[in-house]
Amino acid sequence: MSKTPCVLFLLFFVLLGFGQASKKSFVVKFVSDIPKIDGILDEPVWQTVDGPKDFQQYFPSDSVLAKQPTIIKMFSNGTTLYIGIKVFSNGNNWIVPSLERDFRAGGNDNISLMFDTFNDGTNAFLFGINPLGVNREALISGGGQRPETDFNTSWDVKWKGESKLFENYYTSEIAIPLTSLKFREGETKWRFQSYRFDMQTNERSVWSHVPQNQSIFSLAFMGDMVFERPLGKSRTPLALIPYINTMAEKDYVLENGSTNLKMGADAKVAIGNGMNLDITVNPDFSNVEVDDIITNLTRFEVSLPEKRQFFIDNSDLFSSFGGSRDANPFFSRRIGIATDSAGNTIENQILGGIRLSGKLNENWRLGVLSIQTDEDASNHIASNNNTMIALQKKVFARSNIGFFFINRQSFKTSDFIEPEDEFNRVLGIDYNLASQDNTWNGKFYAHKSFQPDDHQGNYSAGAFLGYNSRNFAAFSDWVYVDNDFRSDLGFIRRTDIIKSATSIERIFWPQSRWINKHSFQFFPILIWRPMLDYKKTDHDIKLSWLAQFKDQSELTVELSNQFVYLTEDFDPIDSDTSIPLPGSETFNFNVVGLEYQSNRAKALAFKGKTLVGGFFNGRLFSVEGETTVRLQPKAILSLFLNYNNIALPSPYGKADFWLVSPKVKLTFSKSIFWSTLIQYSNQQDNLGFNSRLQWRFAPLSDFFIVYNDNYFVNNFEPRYRSINLKFTYWINL
Incomplete structure (x- = not known):
């Protein structure tokens, strides 16, 4: 056998790993000054240091300089990285929906800074700030390719940032302790990127050019920040995070209740410049946001x-x-x-x-x-x-x-x-x-x-x-x-499968006043079962058209042909009177879908989706929508609705599944937040109330009051109720 195909195959993968080096760079000077972090760039040091500028436009075009200037300056005193930012726009109508930390960037004014401290193009630390000085931090993994999995805002670390509003611009001041980051001792260069959302002109911009077909926080597109002096040893202090939680609960189904006091702690220990040791003893996660209920019509x-x-x-x-x-x-x-x-x-x-x-x-x-x-x-x-x-x-x-x-x-x-x-x-x-x-x-x-x-x-x-x-x-x-x-x-959703999923998408960039881009996608999914002599048991063949408009709204139209061979009985209605669909039967049906997302920067935003077509041997009508009202920056009110009507022929039955979920989020200040989520699901026979008050009284230290109340939906009888008072405190030793 010729070695040529093997050599070409190896060469292909080698070439994928290499490319042109980043072209943009700036120098981070060593200055011993310690500026006051108040958002006002009035210290003389800001006139003597430099940093990223000349941002490129990412949206609506990716081939011109940004129309709204952004200027960043940086320096380090050996223990802290100081960043000064000046952000311009055409007016003072800044969009800041909430004062709560760890906001998502879409639909509001903000700027984000990404640091690839190990220069690997795979992982990075992100810090963000908006015109009112609200902070966010996130971990980026997997090269930043997939927003749904590679961007995690649940990460917390100590740093400080403030902003100040002026006529047609705002300034921000940021101090990031080097102990809050991980990097190699003696390092002289990090990879850096910054991206900014400007809602007043509907422009998104980046420092290092990113093509629109790539994620705006992709780590493949970064410049270099070169340190004037090599970085020293990054030694994070031992952090101890104890908690005390008082909880009263009652289970009305089991007819028992209790009141108890629970204590535990987490500890964070730095090992060298790149390793973290996290220790937890008797952890408690009662303060974690409740999961969103999902109406599940699948078998999995x-x-x-x-x-x-x-x-x-x-x-x-x-x-x-x-x-x-x-x-x-x-x-x-x-x-x-x-x-x-x-x-x-x-x-x-x-x-x-x-x-x-x-x-x-x-x-x-x-x-x-x-x-x-x-x-x-x-x-x-x-x-x-x-x-x-x-x-x-x-x-x-x-x-x-x-x-x-x-x-x-x-x-x-x-x-x-x-x-x-x-x-x-x-x-x-x-x-x-x-x-x-x-x-x-x-x-x-x-x-x-x-x-x-x-x-x-x-x-x-x-x-x-x-x-x-x-x-x-x-x-x-x-x-x-x-x-x-x-x-x-x-x-593992299921075993004994061979699955093939292939997508081919053609993207168009028209010279249009309204449409930024649109595309056609052909997406077939096929599944075979080896234990059934490699019989094809499922396919979902989709053809869709997606349009992204200049005002940041999106529209999707989809046609789907679905084939299912049930290997065992399946009851999608799952009621006391319903009869399961029989196993060893074949079903083939078509579904039409329409989905729309309005501009999230508007005070009133909406997204909705509807499906109409077959469902096994019957019919399905599904509609889902969420309306959000922003009373910035103090309140966000939202209502989520999901309705599914399943009509199967006799004797299999019919069902109307409702999921209704209103949510209220109030931010009294940048340290006090209150949210209440109500979830009604007749499929899960539950009406749930979750209300959480959080007071961040010190950096990464919180007091929570969390109230949960759950009822059966048919007779409105209580099923479970609890209230938690939890206190956590971050101590650096």
């Missing part, structure tokens, strides 16, 4: 995002293996959740745990996690140790190879533990591809599980390759999950 589980602070830092080291939708071997929300003897999902107390994560050196990252959960004998839940070890090696410019080992093991022998559930282990390797300019990206992985009832096989594997240019975008995604593959700490 739905994944929800991780919001618990302990699992956030360097979370991509653990969670980015495999395919996030079908074959994710590690899903941190599995920890602290268990299934009782009746098949119900309930909370499982975490006794404690550790997370060691970060950079070993320029090319290697390490993650070690070990969490111990408590035994709940009354619900037949064992005490488990949940451990994961992940190692990642950078290759080429922005690609990496990762290795992991997962072990979930019962801590002691109990009568209610089945032999096959004593342990579950998964071993795997992933290759993540990202070209220098992000035109090509991909993932290739192979995983194997081990458990007491081990069989031959137990594999999961996949391959993804994507191409993204200005006028064309395409990808092909293949997934294989063996029937006996099992990952107790993962998210």
